[in-house]
Amino acid sequence: MNASDTQQRHELKVDLVAVVTAVIDGDPRALTIRRGSALPAGPFELGHRSLQAGLRDWVEQQTGHPLGYIEQLYTFADRDRIAEEHARRAISISYLGLTRDEWSASQPPRDWQSWYSYFPWEDHRAGVPSIIGDAILPHLKRWTEEVGGTAREERRQRIAIAFGIDERPWNEELVLQRYELLYEAALVEEALRGRGEERTPPVPGRPMIADHRRILATGIARLRTKIKYRPVVFELMPPVFTLLQLQRAVEALAGRLVHKQNFRRLIEQQELVEETGETTFETGGRPAKLFRFRPAVLMERTAAGTKLSVPRA
Amino acid sequence: MNASDTQQRHELKVDLVAVVTAVIDGDPRALTIRRGSALPAGPFELGHRSLQAGLRDWVEQQTGHPLGYIEQLYTFADRDRIAEEHARRAISISYLGLTRDEWSASQPPRDWQSWYSYFPWEDHRAGVPSIIGDAILPHLKRWTEEVGGTAREERRQRIAIAFGIDERPWNEELVLQRYELLYEAALVEEALRGRGEERTPPVPGRPMIADHRRILATGIARLRTKIKYRPVVFELMPPVFTLLQLQRAVEALAGRLVHKQNFRRLIEQQELVEETGETTFETGGRPAKLFRFRPAVLMERTAAGTKLSVPRA
DNA sequence: CTCCTTATGCTCAAAATAAGCATATGCTCG
DNA sequence: CGAGCATATGCTTATTTTGAGCATAAGGAG
Structure with a gap:
């Protein structure tokens, strides 16, 4: 039953995914493809000199945007989330890139999307967004009540920390924790997929394909931590x-x-x-x-x- | 010439590597195999439920040590360093694990090695180690003199920051930067490999196979940052x-x-x-x-x- | 009983943070 | 053209956080 006994031929697909960010018209934006539904990405191939080089290739090819500064974010194996019975395993190595919007009339315009169209609860510049009180917290509260005992208390704690309730300050770095909470509580579209549930997600915010919104959340969190x-x-x-x-x-x-x-x-x-x-x-x-x-x-x-x-x- | 044109079958080997740390007898140590020459590691396989699960399997199998807390460190593609003409590409996903030494008489003793046997210049508890002044800095100085102009100035700068010269404080977090400098300057054994150079490395400190010492440096750096x-x-x-x-x-x-x-x-x-x-x-x-x-x-x-x-x- | 060792409490100065007040310098509009 | 508005910029004050050191407590060894 040990993994090393299963001496199968490994055929692992390795994808490179980029969270490329710029600040345009006072908004933080991510470079996307397919009208905002996906991040630039592509397989790591033998022709690539390095992970970074492969990533740059893909981004430039898909968006026409040359990359400057990049740093590695995180490596994900497709999670249990995704139905994957005999699917080939895929691994996504994600990077964070920082640039400015270099546009020219000869190039097609890039597809820059505001972070906050995916995570409307993350923008507190004009005060605490109303969706937090109106939609998120009530739903999360119901979610805590699905379980009892210490599990409920633990959920409550996590929510309190992530969203800064009970005197706690809002911590802008916890982007990923917040998204994961909403995912676990099945409040975002990605969590409803493959469950046959077609209902519209209870919490506003645009979804992305596969794990891309999670990867974007990881990138935002990293950047918010790092600027400090x-x-x-x-x-x-x-x-x-x-x-x-x-x-x-x-x-x-x-x-x-x-x-x-x-x-x-x-x-x-x-x-x-x-x-x-x-x-x-x-x-x-x-x-x-x-x-x-x-x-x-x-x-x-x-x-x-x-x-x-x-x-x- | 674009990577996506080369539609070859990708056969990517993905390895999991663990930097498992404990503090034993007042020394920070890493769990190793083969008498300190390698970190526990093994391929990610289809039988593994997740990256973490795969890593736990390998570590337990190779060392008998069960893992507690782990977090992802970094993903490396084998660097140009390693001679690899038609070699299959390999990717190493590394993790940092923290535990205590749980030993029992019935188990064979684990192979815990002090961090500082690999990085003697990193232990400043008893003052600045003498190798820094005696061996490292003189060699690095010579290395700066190999080039001229701004390149030399840049090397000097990097060294000054990494090793805390000219009034600068010693920054214990820059473990990786220091190792990379020594590597670039060809002062560690790993850098001499495959060059046909058989001379003993000018700077003391035990080498490891492949990139393992670099991965260990990454783990130490991460932990030193994180405890803060x-x-x-x-x-x-x-x-x-x-x-x-x-x-x-x-x-x-x-x-x-x-x-x-x-x-x-x-x-x-x-x-x-x-x-x-x-x-x-x-x-x-x-x-x-x-x-x-x-x-x-x-x-x-x-x-x-x-x-x-x-x-x- | 004295000295040595480790533990623990408390003080003080310097540096970093958080918040405001006040003033300067341009623009727009009545 | 002068009032009011917007942005820029300088300076003050209170609080908190750090870095360093002094002093005392409580055990053991000789």
């Missing part, structure tokens, strides 16, 4: 920008507002940016100084300990 | 312990000493532990109170934000 201790916003910003633009980008990613003055102080004391000497009038109001990232910082992205925290609102 | 923001030491501690024992475990992992009083304050204010009411005399000196982890904390390991920082010495 490593200067990765760079990759998302144009060469020059104002401090407010930088702040808006961080807020878009974190899904929450930050204290303006403290944000500025933080940026300055971290010595992440330097003034270009120019100012811009385009922002309306008093003209804003323009900044660029300091070259040293760009270099240190491999190692150093620069951080860019997201203070509370 | 999530209470994972638990998994490594016995059910009851004194605060000094807990501190020694953290120090073993971090490879550096911490301020005793501050460490205690931190533990207490985090409410990670509770007194058992007992004390032990076994420590010599004044008897120490015994503690256990609070059950709530054990539950929260999925989500919450408890941290256990490693203050400077």
Whole structure:
């Protein structure tokens, strides 16, 4: 019964999946294909020099978008979720990519979709979204009541932590935990698949094929964690920008507002940016100084300990 | 020339590799096979229910050690490093496991090897190891001089950050960066393989087969990062312990000493532990109170934000 | 009984955070 | 053209978190 006894020929399909993010018009967006229903992805093949190279190939081929910074996210084996009786096993290696939207008139427009069309409960910039109180929590409450004893208490605990109830603060990093909860409670479309249940999912938010929405959640969570201790916003910003633009980008990613003055102080004391000497009038109001990232910082992205925290609102 | 044109049959071998860690006799150790030359590992097979399940199978089979807490580390494709002309591609999915050494007389003893026999430069508990100044830095300096211009400056920078020179503090988390530097500079045995070079590596530290030492470095780095923001030491501690024992475990992992009083304050204010009411005399000196982890904390390991920082010495 | 060892409580200064107040400088509209 | 509005930016204050050290307690060994 041991796995090593089953000396079958392994035929493992390995897929590469990309969560490519940019901030466009103040919204954090993911690069998608098929009108938002899937992330760029394709099999890892013998012709690929490396996992990263394979991923870049696929993304560029499917979306026309060249990748800059990428980092590995997570490797999933298709979960029990998916009906897979004699299906070949598939493994998905996912990556997080950060870019800007480089468009030109000669290229077809890319398919950038707002994160928050998939996860409407994640955007707290204009306060706590009403779906949380209106739809999510009531359904989750019912879900806790399906079981008894310690199991119920455990569900309650998980919900309280994930959604910040009972005095608990909202923790924007728990994107994946929240999605997994909704999945377990069968409140999202993906969880209803293959069960023969055709009812519309009780919680709003666009689904994706296979596990892609879960992978996107993983990417968002990673990015929200990472901006706090490593200067990765760079990759998302144009060469020059104002401090407010930088702040808006961080807020878009974190899904929450930050204290303006403290944000500025933080940026300055971290010595992440330097003034270009120019100012811009385009922002309306008093003209804003323009900044660029300091070259040293760009270099240190491999190692150093620069951080860019997201203070509370 | 595009990868998708090469419609070959993909035959990808997927291996599971485990970095299993315990703290034994005050030393952080990794579970190995073949007398320390390899980490437990084996192919992911159709019989395995999941990646994790497959990993557990292999580790248990090869070492007799049952796994508790595990988390995914990283997925590697065999790098260009390894000569692989028409070799089948292999992918290694690595995991980090945390346990205690559960031994019984009826079982053969496990092969636990100290981290620091592979990475002697990583243990700063008794001060900066002399190999850094005696062997590593001189060789690295020579390596910077192999190139000129900005490339040289870049190498210098990387070294300065990784090893904490020029006023920079030692950052214990940069385990992987340090190993990669030594690899690139061809100072470790693994880098000399397949080059026909038989000379002994200039820097001490035990090698492992294939990429295993790199995977171990990845695991150490992850654990050193993680103890700072999530209470994972638990998994490594016995059910009851004194605060000094807990501190020694953290120090073993971090490879550096911490301020005793501050460490205690931190533990207490985090409410990670509770007194058992007992004390032990076994420590010599004044008897120490015994503690256990609070059950709530054990539950929260999925989500919450408890941290256990490693203050400077 | 003294010294040595470990445990534990408490204080103090420095640094980092969170929140506000105040002022500067442009634009738009009546 | 002046009022009101919007954005930018400087500075202050209270609180919390860290880093470091002093002092005392409680056992054992000689």
